[in-house]
Amino acid sequence: xxxxxxxxxxxxxxxxxxxxxxxxxxxxxxxxxxxxxxxxxxxxxxxxxxxxxxxxxxxxxxxxxxxxxxxxxxxxxxxxxxxxxxxxxxxxxxxxxxxxxxxxxxxxxxxxxxxxxxxxxxxxxxxxxxxxxxxxxxxxxxxxxxxxxxxxxxxxxxxxxxxxxxxxxxxxxxxxxxxxxxxxxxxxxxxxxxxxxxxxxxxxxxxxxxxxxxxxxxxxxxxxxxxxxxxxxxxxxxxxxxxxxxxxxxxxxxxxxxxxxxxxxxxxxxxxxxxxxxxxxxxxxxxx
Amino acid sequence: xxxxxxxxxxxxxxxxxxxxxxxxxxxxxxxxxxxxxxxxxxxxxxxxxxxxxxxxxxxxxxxxxxxxxxxxxxxxxxxxxxxxxxxxxxxxxxxxxxxxxxxxxxxxxxxxxxxxxxxxxxxxxxxxxxxxxxxxxxxxxxxxxxxxxxxxxxxxxxxxxxxxxxxxxxxxxxxxxxxxxxxxxxxxxxxxxxxxxxxxxxxxxxxxxxxxxxxxxxxxxxxxxxxxxxxxxxxxxxxxxxxxxxxxxxxxxxxxxxxxxxxxxxxxxxxxxxxxxxx
Amino acid sequence: xxxxxxxxxxxxxxxxxxxxxxxxxxxxxxxxxxxxxxxxxxxxxxxxxxxxxxxxxxxxxxxxxxxxxxxxxxxxxxxxxxxxxxxxxxxxxxxxxxxxxxxxxxxxxxxxxxxxxxxxxxxxxxxxxxxxxxxxxxxxxxxxxxxxxxxxxxxxxxxxxxxxxxxxxxxxxxxxxxxxxxxxxxxxxxxxxxxxxxxxxxxxxxxxxxxxxxxxxxxxxxxxxxxxxxxxxxxxxxxxxxxxxxxxxxxxxxxxxxxxxxxxxxxxxxxxxxxxxxxxxxxxxxxxxxxxxxxxxxxxxxxxxxxxxxxxxxxxxxxxxxxxxxxxxxxxxxxxxxxxxxxxxxxxxxxxxxxxxxxxxxxxxxxxxxxxxxxxxxxxxxxxxxxxxxxxxxxxxxxxxxxxxxxxxxxxxxxxxxxx
Numbered sequence: 001x002x003x004x005x006x007x008x009x010x011x012x013x014x015x016x017x018x019x020x021x022x023x024x025x026x027x028x029x030x031x032x033x034x035x036x037x038x039x040x041x042x043x044x045x046x047x048x049x050x051x052x053x054x055x056x057x058x059x060x061x062x063x064x065x066x067x068x069x070x071x072x073x074x075x076x077x078x079x080x081x082x083x084x085x086x087x088x089x090x091x092x093x094x095x096x097x098x099x100x101x102x103x104x105x106x107x108x109x110x111x112x113x114x115x116x117x118x119x120x121x122x123x124x125x126x127x128x129x130x131x132x133x134x135x136x137x138x139x140x141x142x143x144x145x146x147x148x149x150x151x152x153x154x155x156x157x158x159x160x161x162x163x164x165x166x167x168x169x170x171x172x173x174x175x176x177x178x179x180x181x182x183x184x185x186x187x188x189x190x191x192x193x194x195x196x197x198x199x200x201x202x203x204x205x206x207x208x209x210x211x212x213x214x215x216x217x218x219x220x221x222x223x224x225x226x227x228x229x230x231x232x233x234x235x236x237x238x239x240x241x242x243x244x245x246x247x248x249x250x251x252x253x254x255x256x257x258x259x260x261x262x263x264x265x266x267x268x269x270x271x272x273x274x275x276x277x278x279x280x281x282x283x284x285x286x287x288x
Numbered sequence: 289x290x291x292x293x294x295x296x297x298x299x300x301x302x303x304x305x306x307x308x309x310x311x312x313x314x315x316x317x318x319x320x321x322x323x324x325x326x327x328x329x330x331x332x333x334x335x336x337x338x339x340x341x342x343x344x345x346x347x348x349x350x351x352x353x354x355x356x357x358x359x360x361x362x363x364x365x366x367x368x369x370x371x372x373x374x375x376x377x378x379x380x381x382x383x384x385x386x387x388x389x390x391x392x393x394x395x396x397x398x399x400x401x402x403x404x405x406x407x408x409x410x411x412x413x414x415x416x417x418x419x420x421x422x423x424x425x426x427x428x429x430x431x432x433x434x435x436x437x438x439x440x441x442x443x444x445x446x447x448x449x450x451x452x453x454x455x456x457x458x459x460x461x462x463x464x465x466x467x468x469x470x471x472x473x474x475x476x477x478x479x480x481x482x483x484x485x486x487x488x489x490x491x492x493x494x495x496x497x498x499x500x501x502x503x504x505x506x507x508x509x510x511x512x513x514x515x516x517x518x519x520x521x522x523x524x525x526x527x528x529x530x531x532x533x534x535x536x537x538x539x540x541x542x543x544x545x546x547x548x549x550x551x552x553x554x555x556x557x558x559x560x561x562x563x564x565x566x567x
Numbered sequence: 568x569x570x571x572x573x574x575x576x577x578x579x580x581x582x583x584x585x586x587x588x589x590x591x592x593x594x595x596x597x598x599x600x601x602x603x604x605x606x607x608x609x610x611x612x613x614x615x616x617x618x619x620x621x622x623x624x625x626x627x628x629x630x631x632x633x634x635x636x637x638x639x640x641x642x643x644x645x646x647x648x649x650x651x652x653x654x655x656x657x658x659x660x661x662x663x664x665x666x667x668x669x670x671x672x673x674x675x676x677x678x679x680x681x682x683x684x685x686x687x688x689x690x691x692x693x694x695x696x697x698x699x700x701x702x703x704x705x706x707x708x709x710x711x712x713x714x715x716x717x718x719x720x721x722x723x724x725x726x727x728x729x730x731x732x733x734x735x736x737x738x739x740x741x742x743x744x745x746x747x748x749x750x751x752x753x754x755x756x757x758x759x760x761x762x763x764x765x766x767x768x769x770x771x772x773x774x775x776x777x778x779x780x781x782x783x784x785x786x787x788x789x790x791x792x793x794x795x796x797x798x799x800x801x802x803x804x805x806x807x808x809x810x811x812x813x814x815x816x817x818x819x820x821x822x823x824x825x826x827x828x829x830x831x832x833x834x835x836x837x838x839x840x841x842x843x844x845x846x847x848x849x850x851x852x853x854x855x856x857x858x859x860x861x862x863x864x865x866x867x868x869x870x871x872x873x874x875x876x877x878x879x880x881x882x883x884x885x886x887x888x889x890x891x892x893x894x895x896x897x898x899x900x901x902x903x904x905x906x907x908x909x910x911x912x913x914x915x916x917x918x919x920x921x922x923x924x925x926x927x928x929x930x931x932x933x934x935x936x937x938x939x940x941x942x943x944x945x946x947x948x949x950x951x952x953x954x955x956x957x958x959x960x961x962x963x964x965x966x967x968x969x970x971x972x973x974x975x976x977x978x979x980x981x982x983x984x985x986x987x
Contacts, residue, residue, distance in 0.1 A: 009394050
């Protein structure tokens with residue numbers, strides 16, 4: 001580390017000022033909102049922790065959302081990151097056909113989330129969709145997907161993987177470029193096999209990229225909104241009613257800004273917690 | 289890699305092809321739906337036939353319609369301007385901040401880093417109203433600035449640059465210092481040239497962030513002349529109807545610029561040669 | 568001399584030019600995201616008739632419409648006029664987001680619209696939003712499915728309706744799973760808006776149930792009444808016992824796709840299907856009046872979009888002129904021709920006999936005049952609708968009607984407390 005405080009501040013200031021103005025300040029306003037009660041004509045009354053107390057003590061819908069969100073998170077984050085990593089390693093070759101596959105896997109990320117949701121709503125239609133059409137060819141009975149509380153969350157996870165694995169793949173590709181070719185050549189000459197090479201050399205050298213992808217992917221997945229809004233409305237029977245969606249409903253349907261911002265503050269805390277744990281784990285595993 | 293080279297390549301190709309089926313099937317069907325005459329969307333979805341993916345009757349009418357009757361060119365141009373301006377400023381500003389966080393120690397640094405992280409951990413819906421009031425007070429409603437300015441500072445980009453710059457060998461920077469170079473010069477002439485993959489990734493990331501923006505433009509830049517591409521695409525979903533062919537057609541056209549950007553920057557991803565510059 | 572004169576004229580002109588621009592009032596309007604070319608036709612006509620007003624109309628995609636309005640309205644005088652989902656009128660009114668319009672309309676003028684629509688746009692005796700479109704619903708049926716099942720068509724004359732009991736029998740008869748894969752190839756009945764109170768409250772009200780208490784501020788005793796429960800149980804049985812109706816339909820468009828592709832013998836749906844089913848070339852359909860429960864009342868849903876003026880606008884007169892134009896006879900006729908929505912003005916039905924004399928429209932017009940019941944009038948309609956909709960959604964997936972409705976009524980009443 002260079003101990004030149006003035007230079008450090010000079011470099012960080014432009015972005016930091018912009019972020020403070022357009023993100024941090026509104027975040028603090030929003031947190032302040034969670035400590036208030038907003039009446040129907042907009043008058044605000046300070047109520048302290050009342051919104052939070054209500055959430056924790058008297059709101060079973062909130063607790064269901066917490067449960068659903070945690071399960072969702074524990075499923076989707078590792079799956080997306082591992083898929084992205086595997087894809088990146090597979091396409092990180094110099095063959096001409098790699099360009100085609102790299103772009104193909106990336107395409108879903110280039111289509112808006114809302115449209116991807118609409119497409120998968122039809123592909124996974126419980127009765128007449130393409131997926132069930134394929135299953136029919138394999139003599140498998142039609143599956144309800146989003147129309148069943150058992151399968152809805154898993155279908156959602158699948159949709160997220162499909163859409164975002166290719167996107168995070170490019171971050172891993174960038175990270176893989178940072179590993180000098182000589183290291184691989186040396187390893188090969190030492191007789192290290194492919195699997196050992198991946199776990200002993202590639203992954204540790206990718207540690208910072210992995211932690212970046214893990215943390216940001218986790219945060220963004222907690223903020224998933226479009227597919228729930230378009231495909232499930234939190235159902236069936238609350239099976240996909242993630243915290244983000246509850247917060248949205250509070251803000252724009254129940255017009256209860258206090259509860260909405262309280263939920264998003266709790267969500268922020270959860271995300272920070274997960275991020276801290278993830279940073280610790282990647283640091284410990286790879287000791288950077 | 290030398291022995292079994294051909295076999296390895298063949299196996300790789302097969303694996304990649306199998307994976308790509310999951311991608312191709314929905315995408316091909318979407319494209320087929322966009323070039324079919326507008327009609328029922330489920331008509332060819334079930335039962336599965338060749339026609340599901342390769343329509344017998346194809347037409348360019350849907351695309352013609354969105355460009356001539358709905359002026360789809362305007363939102364495409366608007367989003368392009370906004371996204372380009374954002375990455376032009378954003379790459380500079382965020383890489384500078386990432387550099388500071390990676391390589392300098394200064395009072396308050398940990399707090400700054402924490403705040404930077406928080407900026408992408410909060411749902412947009414929570415901050416939209418205060419942000420709107422702020423931008424309105426700045427008199428920027430219904431300007432390009434309203435859409436560009438709040439997006440230039442990007443916590444994800446700062447975080448990514450920080451991770452990347454933390455890998456750059458300290459010796460390189462110290463050597464520059466020892467040569468008497470100023471920090472701006474080191475930043476411009478040593479650091480940035482090494483950062484190809486990071487810069488390119490941030491460019492794609494920020495471009496897509498702006499390209500996919502929907503809610504904020506609706507609220508802050510709502511005038512018709514400022515309509516952005518995702519609003520134009522989304523407007524095909526009405527209360528009682530969805531114009532599938534126009535929705536998919538416009539969505540596919542809208543997905544081209546990010547794809548082309550990614551394609552064009554591919555070469556930064558496959559170099560395979562050492563670029564750290566240290567032997 | 569000539570030079571001086573031309574300079575003088577040039578200066579005069581350049582001084583007057585800004586006046587011309589400033590003389591034009593600019594109205595900002597938020598509208599639903601209908602196809603732009605079809606909306607602009609009306610806007611341009613308005614501007615032609617009102618050269619001193621320039622309208623900047625923003626078309627917001629429906630999924631984002633309410634949030635966008637909430638953000639814009641929360642901070643002041645924009646937009647000047649906006650489209651209002653009928654039942655939300657009291658919600659906007661109570662939060663002082665709509666301008667009372669009684670001073671701008673004579674009582675005679677107010678009779679231009681359906682009474683139920685005016686009622687929906689009124690809160691505490693004042694008119695806050697003007698009806699723009701209307702709606703009604705009926706039972707669409709697939710003629711080929713009925714013929715294949717050897718069943719006579721349901722009645723098709725205005726007011727001549729089946730009972731729900733008869734409908735469920737027909738549905739059971741016409742649900743077919745020919746290849747035994749556990750998934751019907753033809754369903755008996757599809758409910759277009761499968762879980763929305765708009766579509767389902769008429770069943771409850773047909774049994775004599777009440778949607779909300781008269782003060783519009785609580786539901787205690789309504790959802791748990793035996794009428795409400797019986798109607799809801801009938802609904803539950805369609806999906807879970809008789810299995811004549813597909814679960815999990817997400818929206819109107821999907822329901823229509825199913826019905827249009829011949830996957831269902833009947834569909835309970837809104838009036839817009841008359842024009843929107845036309846794209847299904849193989850579909851031969853008829854319309855039977857909305858069913859009712861035997862021994863109960865005939866009730867049909869109604870109400871659709873309204874237009875309102877922002878209470879904080881700086882251009883109230885111009886905004887009202889815009890509202891009056893858009894809800895006027897000429898614009899309503901054009902709008903129907905472009906979009907196929909049911910007009911909110913009876914005089915439009917008379918003006919387009921070539922459209923509305925069809926038997927299908929005659930059925931619906933009868934309902935709008937005789938059996939239409941607007942949605943519950945409450946400032947908390949958004950909350951009410953969301954929670955009740957979630958309840959219906961869970962019930963159709965199999966949840967127990969009684970416990971689900973009990974929890975719904977508690978949650979709604981808690982939300983409605985803030986309006987007391």
